[in-house]
Amino acid sequence: MSLPPDPDLEPDEAGEEDELYEHHRVVVDRGQELLRLDKFLLNRLANASRTKIQDAIRAEAVQVNGHVTKPNYRVRPADVITITLPEPPRTGGIVPEPMDLDIRYEDDELLIVNKPAGMVVHPAYGHWEGTLVNGLAYHLANLPTGRNGEIRPGLVHRIDKDTSGLLVIGKTEWAMTHLSQQFFHHTIERSYLALVWGKFEEDAGTVRGHVGRSLRDRKVQAVYPDGEQGKAAVTHYQARQRYGPVTLLECRLETGRTHQIRAHMQYIGHALFNDATYGGDKIRFGQATGAYKTFVEGCFAALPRQALHARSLGLVHPTTGERLHFEAELPTDFATALAKWEAWAAAQ
Structure with missing residues (x-):
């Protein structure tokens, strides 16, 4: 069974939704008579209704011997039945708190x-x-x-x-x-806006490279281009605006690994602006002196975090089947930093 996420390693971008955690594993007894899968699980899982089990089977969260199947599949002796979801099983309670959620x-x-x-x-x-x-x-x-x-x-x-x-x-x-x-099947559409260090000659590109925990620092993700470690990760990007030393990118995730955009951008030499974890909180392009240094420090103060915003989300409604699309405008800190860079670029 997969272990819960390390509390010292913050999930990022799309978190770890490409990771399926095994919630239940049932090995069918040798003397088991042929029985429908949904009925079999109803007898084996506590607090689970037949409708809930059928929903899980239809959503392909239930597998028999590593393959998806139908509710009327007849279980056989020695079958291995697993139920997997992208969230690790809960180990404790959560205290509800009133909040002004957006x-x-x-x-x-x-x-x-x-x-x-x-x-x-x-x-x-x-x-x-x-x-x-x-x-x-x-x-x-x-x-x-x-x-x-x-x-x-x-x-x-x-x-x-x-x-x-x-x-x-x-x-x-x-x-x-x-x-x-x-x-899990990568049909969710997600785009992010990222302000990164450096100039891009090309208008669009793709970063491919396995992403996994760094061997040097367990709180950081590293890119392994040959795939010897980590998990396959793909980030597509387009240059939306160029400001000289920094560029505004739109990034679309094909996978959702921890720190994927941040690690991929650092790997190609374009760390996210003010990303302290991946080296973006220092002046990466331009002389770190004089008025320019003062200006960049002012941008750091306006945006005191990594310049990354989950801008859009597209998905299929679970009940109606309708394709839905949502967008969120840039927050004030990100927009303020961009305005500063736009004014700087215009004055050059």
Whole structure:
């Protein structure tokens, strides 16, 4: 079984939604008679309804011997049945807290929230209160996601504490399962705005390279181009605006690895502006002296975090099948820094 995320390593961008955690594993007894898969699981899983199990099977969260199947599949002796979701099993309770959440959309199945920079998404060591999940637990307190003393506020992906932008929340078990599978199969559309150091001659490009924990610093992700470590990661980017020493990129994720955009940009020599973890909090282009140094320090002060914003989110509604698209404007700190760079570039 996969271990929960390391509390010392903040999930980023799309968090780790490409990682499926095994919640249940059942090896069918040798003497088991042929029985429908949904009926078999109903007898083996506590607090699970037949409808809930069928929903999980339809969303391809249930596999038999490593393959998806149908509810009417007849289980056989020695079959290995697994139920996997992108969120690790809960190990403790969550305290609901009233918060002024920036909710951009909500219906009976979904909730889209615009997370501000500085807010941790999920409680972990050193951040047990004031997280987005604490606020969601309060907001969703009367929904089926809170049951039997266990609160599951529908989280299916995450972004880093100091990254701003859009997150989707599932408000029902079906929505959570359906959304989880969309993330796993890479059908969710996500774009980020990133201000990075350096000039780009090309208008668009793609970064490919496995992303995994650095061997030198466990809190940092590294890129392994030959794939000897980490997991495959692909980031597509387009240059939206050039300001001389820095460039505004739109990044689209094909995968969702921890710190993917930040690690990929550092790998190609274009660390995110003011990203202290990946070396972007120093002047990377231009002389670190005089008026220019003072100007850059002023931009750092205006945007005291990595310049990364989850701008748009596209998904299929779990119930209606409708394709939905959401966008969130740049927050004030990011917009202020961009305005400073635009004015600087115009004066050159």
